[in-house]
Amino acid sequence: MNHVHTSTEPVVNLHMRDIGTINYPIIARALQELDNHPELWNEYKWRTNNPQSPHREAEDIWVRYNPVCNFNPAEPSKFNEEHVAEWYPGVDKIPTIKEIVEQVTDTLGATTLGAVLITKVPAGKQIYWHKDAGWHARVHRKFLVLLRGNLEQSFEFENEQMFAEPGDCFEFENEYPHRVINGSQQERISLIICLRDFKKNGTHNVN
């Protein structure tokens, strides 16, 4: 557990919550699989393509979401409405990502898995201030596992910062304004896991 969580707010107002740390050998295996398959990046540019997007400097791998066959170019916003998420075929190239997702899902006691997204912020880049809205953001809780990164990068809400190391896992409330700053020389790769329908007896930490 090497993260540093700072805030000028009282604890009750925090928008991030430490969940635990995934063992580094598992993270290293996931990174090796990702590095072996650079073709997976930016297959789907829904979030990053628009020059106005707060995510315009980021790169994505969509691992699980609304099946692509449901995308209608005439009504693109419908794609983000209520749906049953499925794994995308690319997940077969990165099986350790699926293993980590299942570990987090089971340990937290969630019974429904929504989107799974891997997102990269290159060295010196950022994700600009934004709030996430719509059906998917509203009904799921969001968990982040840092895969590659360092303590010179931060995930920030107003008055609150999370500095994390690989394996660190935290929940974040994406309905409030947030941004990601990578002022370091190393790319930052995060695994975002979206969960809902929690069992009452679920545990609270992944380690």
Ligand SMILES: [Fe+2]
């Ligand atoms: Fe966001």
